[in-house]
Each structure stands twice: as C-alpha cells, then as structure tokens.
Amino acid sequence: MKKVVVVGLGYVGTPVACCFANAGFKVVGIDIVQSKIDMINRGESPIKGKEPGLDELLKKVHKAGKLKATDDYSECKRAYAILIMVETPVDDKNIPRYKALRSALTSVGKNLSKDTLVSIESTIAPRTTTDLVKPILEKESGLKAGEDFYLAHCPERLRAGVLLEAITNYNKIIGGINEASSKKAKELYKKIIKAKMYVTDSLTAEVTKTTENAYRDTQIAFANELAYLSEELGIDVFELRKLVNTSPSRAMHFPGSGVGGHCLPKDPWLLLHGSGKTFKPKLIPAAREINDSMPFHMIELAEEAMKESKVNPKKAKIAVMGYAFIEDSDDTRDTPAAPVIKHFMDIGSEVIVHDPYVKAVDGLEMTGDLNEALVGADCAIFVTAHSRYKSLKLKNLVQKMRNSIIIDGRDLFERKKCIKEGFVYKGIGKKH
Ligand SMILES: NC(=O)c1ccc[n+]([C@@H]2O[C@H](COP(=O)([O-])OP(=O)(O)OC[C@H]3O[C@@H](n4cnc5c(N)ncnc54)[C@H](O)[C@@H]3O)[C@@H](O)[C@H]2O)c1
Known part of the structure; x- marks a missing residue:
C-alpha cells in the first residue's frame, strides 16, 4: 500500500489526510501538537463546528487502520508523497512568517527518499516554492528537486463548514516545478478529486491561490465601503446588494463586522510580498x-x-x-x-x-x-x-x-x- 504523509493536521491537513486514507492510501499525519495527535489516534476529529461527514470519515479510516498520527518525521522515508500544510501567517509588518514551513521542510528534507513527491498545499507568496522550499529540501536531503524527487505547489481551496466537499469537488491547481512533478502530482490528486485539475507552473499556482483570496477580500471591502455609505444615506446595504445583483454580471458580496480566519486577512499580503518594484499596489492594501x-x-x-x-x-x-x-x-x-x-x-x-x-x-x-x-x-x-x-x-x-x-x-x-x-x-x- 502506498504511503502518503500529511504534515500539519489542522483545518486543511485533517480532512485531506482522511480523504487520502479513504482512497486506499496508508496515511501518516505528522504534527507537533500532542493533543491533536492523541485525538486523531483515538479516531476523534480535532475540528469542532459543523463539518458535514468529517467526524464519521475520520472514525471510519481510523477504525480501518488507514490513518495514524505522530510527531515522528522518519515516517517520511520511502513515502509515495509528502503533503505539507502547516500554517503560513504574516507578521505585524505583513511579512510572511515561515517559521512552521521552514521547520517542517527541514525535517522532511532530512527524511526524504528518492522518487517521493513533495506537494506544498500551504498558501505561500510568489516564488516561495523555488526560492525557499526547493533549496531547503535539496540541502537537507542531498537530492535534486525535479530529478531525484518531485516537487509541486498544489494550493488548497478549502472553506470552513464544507471542508470535505471542497477537497473533493473544487477544481484543483497543480503547479509542478517541472513537467514530471506536475504529472506525478496530478496522478496523486486524481485519487481524491472529482473536479477538474489545471496544470501550471509553481509561480502561477502561488499567484493564483493568493489572488483568489485577495479578490474575495477586495470584494468584501467594496461591500463594506457601501455599508458605510448606506449608513450615511440612511438606506439598507443588504437591500442595495440584492437590487444591484439583479443587474447582469454583478455579484456584490456581503458586508459585515469584519474579515477573519487564517486566509483572507493575510493572503493579500502574501500575494504582494516582494512586489512594488515597478508599481505601487494601492487597491489591495x-x-x-x-x-x-x-x-x-x-x-x-x-x-x-x-x-x-x-x-x-x-x-x-x-x-x-x-x-x-x-x-x-x-x-x-x-x-x-x-x-x-x-x-x-x-x-x-x-x-x-x-x-x-x-x-x-x-x-x-x-x-x-x-x-x-x-x-x-x-x-x-x-x-x-x-x-x-x-x-x-x-x-x-x-x-x-x-x-x-x-x-x-x-x-x-x-x-x-x-x-x-x-x-x-x-x-x-x-x-x-
Ligand atoms: N483554513 C482554511 O480554510 C485554508 C484554506 C485554504 C488554504 N489554507 C492554507 O493551508 C495552510 C494550513 O492552514 P490551516 O488552516 O490548516 O492551519 P492550522 O493552523 O489549522 O494547521 C496547521 C497545523 O500545522 C501544524 N504544524 C506547525 N508546525 C509544524 C511542523 N513543524 N511540523 C508538523 N506540523 C506542524 C500545527 O500544529 C497545526 O496543527 C495555510 O497555509 C493556510 O493559509 C487554509
């Protein structure tokens, strides 16, 4: 049975690990938080809230012996694929803080075997795959990316509340560092994804994912600006939104008390990281x-x-x-x-x-x-x-x-x- 290692058992890693286990792989999840490891090894999801199907699927794959969790990176040896989905926040100056990513890559690199696929599912700034991920993995493993092992950025597009549905039914972007890596990644993901897969290079994949979230954040900001204006004019922005959206090709978002989570508040900054040499970004900030x-x-x-x-x-x-x-x-x-x-x-x-x-x-x-x-x-x-x-x-x-x-x-x-x-x-x- 082929082994898939999932590094980072959070909102993304836990359901992804369950999906691969359910597709017949032997899945080992690696995390540094002992309480999460223990919960998963008891067949219990660390994610609470309404997540249709997740508790049941985790129980099922745990009972079948298809999923276990550990903090032991030696499990990466001879794995068919290693999927990395640790957190990628920004600091208080909006600069990417890749502490978790660097640490995970260093440990993966030390235990990386030939012919394994490494897929980065975490959301990352443009050029991170080639300028940060690749050098760390090559240095620690002594192997050459694209030749001795495969490397791709295949960003995750999850949404809280529909985690399993999103993994299997949302289209997937595959961004290999070369053709062989993209081919390998596509072969792997087709085991769990029912939707379309689009192959591109790793840089375009990085920009695609961060753009998706910057786009949504900007749309919400537009709705929020209209909320301020509506208050000033004494009208209801929600009625306004409904009426605007009766016009063809208009899809005004919902305004609200604020934008949170581990994606929208930081992904626009990841997108813009390193930019501004020939233009000054205005709209997204x-x-x-x-x-x-x-x-x-x-x-x-x-x-x-x-x-x-x-x-x-x-x-x-x-x-x-x-x-x-x-x-x-x-x-x-x-x-x-x-x-x-x-x-x-x-x-x-x-x-x-x-x-x-x-x-x-x-x-x-x-x-x-x-x-x-x-x-x-x-x-x-x-x-x-x-x-x-x-x-x-x-x-x-x-x-x-x-x-x-x-x-x-x-x-x-x-x-x-x-x-x-x-x-x-x-x-x-x-x-x-
Ligand atoms: N939450 C979402 O809806 C969502 C959607 C799409 C993409 N993403 C992206 O996916 C990535 C993960 O997001 P998340 O929401 O699952 O984060 P999370 O914080 O829920 O999970 C990250 C996990 O990684 C673990 N971790 C940290 N350092 C580690 C290390 N060195 N070794 C092993 N495990 C380690 C943490 O303990 C944690 O359990 C981020 O880059 C995020 O931007 C998230």
Missing part, C-alpha cells in the same frame, strides 16, 4: 484597511447606541455574540470579535462572550449558554452569524436584557422588527 476597520465600526455603533440609551459603557454588561470568525465553526483565528472584546474590557465593561462551538479562550469569560450571556445584558453585539442566533426570538430577548440594545454585524435581525419590539438597534450598513 486599501481593501485590507477597510476590512480591518469593521470591528472598530462595531465598537462605534455600540457606543453610540449606549449613549442614546443613557447607558454608561464602563458599567455595562456587554454580551459579545460569536467568537469564531465564521458561522458554525470553531475557528477563531483573526476573529473580528477580538478587537471588540479588547476595547470593552479595556474600558472596564463587564464582557461575556457567547459561542456555541468555541469552549474556552484564555482571559475571556466564555459561555455556550445563551441565557448566561444575555440575561441582564445592556448591549448584545452580534459579531458572528451562527445559525443559532438566527432563530432567537426578539420578544424573549427583550425580556432577558437589562437594556435592549442590539448591534448587528451580520444582518441577523430586521431593523423595523427590532425597533417595534423596543430595541435600540444599530447594524452594519443599516439606517440608524
């Missing part, structure tokens, strides 16, 4: 700035509403509704809730954070109980569109709260209905 401003706008709306209601924010109980960056997920990376929470904690408010999926965060008072969050609250700030919030009954809510203030970052409630029930309501992109 401006989009980042707009999107980063949204949690601070949520704070402004909350403070205005409290002022109108004669509530002193320093003495208020603030319920922050949602800590995951996206609905029905437990992923909290770069969550827009964080700046909101920090602000109100800094000024001395009593802050309680509700999330159905995120159980505990250091330094925060967290609960999964709606009553605990909302009873006696002065201001409920809805940051995340968890499905649970959509079915909240305004009549019940108004009775639970001490002061009835709703700040809606995700178009969860109808403004008119909220006002009718006696709420002071402010929302992103809504008339105030």
Whole structure:
C-alpha cells in the first residue's frame, strides 16, 4: 500500500489526510501538537463546528487502520508523497512568517527518499516554492528537486463548514516545478478529486491561490465601503446588494463586522510580498484597511447606541455574540470579535462572550449558554452569524436584557422588527 504523509493536521491537513486514507492510501499525519495527535489516534476529529461527514470519515479510516498520527518525521522515508500544510501567517509588518514551513521542510528534507513527491498545499507568496522550499529540501536531503524527487505547489481551496466537499469537488491547481512533478502530482490528486485539475507552473499556482483570496477580500471591502455609505444615506446595504445583483454580471458580496480566519486577512499580503518594484499596489492594501476597520465600526455603533440609551459603557454588561470568525465553526483565528472584546474590557465593561462551538479562550469569560450571556445584558453585539442566533426570538430577548440594545454585524435581525419590539438597534450598513 502506498504511503502518503500529511504534515500539519489542522483545518486543511485533517480532512485531506482522511480523504487520502479513504482512497486506499496508508496515511501518516505528522504534527507537533500532542493533543491533536492523541485525538486523531483515538479516531476523534480535532475540528469542532459543523463539518458535514468529517467526524464519521475520520472514525471510519481510523477504525480501518488507514490513518495514524505522530510527531515522528522518519515516517517520511520511502513515502509515495509528502503533503505539507502547516500554517503560513504574516507578521505585524505583513511579512510572511515561515517559521512552521521552514521547520517542517527541514525535517522532511532530512527524511526524504528518492522518487517521493513533495506537494506544498500551504498558501505561500510568489516564488516561495523555488526560492525557499526547493533549496531547503535539496540541502537537507542531498537530492535534486525535479530529478531525484518531485516537487509541486498544489494550493488548497478549502472553506470552513464544507471542508470535505471542497477537497473533493473544487477544481484543483497543480503547479509542478517541472513537467514530471506536475504529472506525478496530478496522478496523486486524481485519487481524491472529482473536479477538474489545471496544470501550471509553481509561480502561477502561488499567484493564483493568493489572488483568489485577495479578490474575495477586495470584494468584501467594496461591500463594506457601501455599508458605510448606506449608513450615511440612511438606506439598507443588504437591500442595495440584492437590487444591484439583479443587474447582469454583478455579484456584490456581503458586508459585515469584519474579515477573519487564517486566509483572507493575510493572503493579500502574501500575494504582494516582494512586489512594488515597478508599481505601487494601492487597491489591495486599501481593501485590507477597510476590512480591518469593521470591528472598530462595531465598537462605534455600540457606543453610540449606549449613549442614546443613557447607558454608561464602563458599567455595562456587554454580551459579545460569536467568537469564531465564521458561522458554525470553531475557528477563531483573526476573529473580528477580538478587537471588540479588547476595547470593552479595556474600558472596564463587564464582557461575556457567547459561542456555541468555541469552549474556552484564555482571559475571556466564555459561555455556550445563551441565557448566561444575555440575561441582564445592556448591549448584545452580534459579531458572528451562527445559525443559532438566527432563530432567537426578539420578544424573549427583550425580556432577558437589562437594556435592549442590539448591534448587528451580520444582518441577523430586521431593523423595523427590532425597533417595534423596543430595541435600540444599530447594524452594519443599516439606517440608524
Ligand atoms: N483554513 C482554511 O480554510 C485554508 C484554506 C485554504 C488554504 N489554507 C492554507 O493551508 C495552510 C494550513 O492552514 P490551516 O488552516 O490548516 O492551519 P492550522 O493552523 O489549522 O494547521 C496547521 C497545523 O500545522 C501544524 N504544524 C506547525 N508546525 C509544524 C511542523 N513543524 N511540523 C508538523 N506540523 C506542524 C500545527 O500544529 C497545526 O496543527 C495555510 O497555509 C493556510 O493559509 C487554509
């Protein structure tokens, strides 16, 4: 049985490992976090939140003995393929921070055998495959990329909430450093991918993936800019969006309380890394700035509403509704809730954070109980569109709260209905 090693058992690595195990490979997942290794070796997914099919698939491949997890890189020896999907963040100056990637590559390189395919699935800046990945692997292994082993960048296109669906049904970009590497990668991925595969070079693959996310981030920034304008004009940006999208070839995105996760806030910076020698990028950095401003706008709306209601924010109980960056997920990376929470904690408010999926965060008072969050609250700030919030009954809510203030970052409630029930309501992109 051919062995596939998956390095990095996170939101990408865990489902990818399960898919290859289910396709008949012997899969070994490598991670440095012991608790994740232990969970997977018990047949338990480290990813919580709504991920259709993932728990069941992991249990199945674990029971069949097709998937195991370890921290032992010697498992890379004589592997058919090694897929690397460790995190690739940027630092506070928006420069790629490849600590995890370098470390993983060094360990893989030391244990790399001839004829193995190494595929980088992590999102990386232009030229990283040839200028960083290749030299580390060659130095550590003493082998030549493209001749002794195959090397490709095959970026992952996952989305929280549909991880398995995305792996198998989304088109795949294959970016080999040479024809032989692309051919080898295509052969491997066709075992799990039902959609189309497009072969290109590694640089174009790097730029494609980061462009996809910069594109989405820019589209969201456009919607957020229109949200600010709609508030000024006293119209509803969500109605505006609906009407705009009745025009052919228009697909305005949703505005909201902020853009989070391990992709959109940093991938535009990965795309631009090393650029600007012959031009100055303007649009993409401006989009980042707009999107980063949204949690601070949520704070402004909350403070205005409290002022109108004669509530002193320093003495208020603030319920922050949602800590995951996206609905029905437990992923909290770069969550827009964080700046909101920090602000109100800094000024001395009593802050309680509700999330159905995120159980505990250091330094925060967290609960999964709606009553605990909302009873006696002065201001409920809805940051995340968890499905649970959509079915909240305004009549019940108004009775639970001490002061009835709703700040809606995700178009969860109808403004008119909220006002009718006696709420002071402010929302992103809504008339105030
Ligand atoms: N999350 C997504 O939806 C998504 C979608 C597409 C692409 N990506 C990209 O995929 C990559 C991984 O993202 P993720 O969300 O899975 O990240 P993650 O943080 O959930 O997972 C990364 C895993 O790598 C492990 N790791 C770190 N250093 C290691 C090392 N030296 N050896 C072994 N394991 C190590 C970490 O412990 C962690 O479990 C990133 O480049 C990201 O941009 C993510």
